[in-house]
Amino acid sequence: MGDRTKRIYLGHRSQHNNLRELAHxxxxxxxxxxxxxxxxxxxxxDTEPDKATELTIL
Incomplete structure (x- = not known):
């Protein structure tokens, strides 16, 4: 991470473990x-394990 970091995406969350709220x-x-x-x-x-995450452009 650096001064230019604007977004962090949480990935690799298990479908059966790690609730989104807990991971976040x-x-x-x-x-x-x-x-x-x-x-x-x-x-x-947050990302979902079973669908693509849309990326936003600044």
């Missing part, structure tokens, strides 16, 4: 603990 909250808290400004400097996006 865990990564969000970990990033905050390392002084990354989630939802300020960049956005954290």
């Amino acid at each position: 909250g865990t990564v969000h808290d970990l990033l905050l603990a390392h002084d990354y400004a989630v939802d300020h400097d960049f956005q954290l996006y």
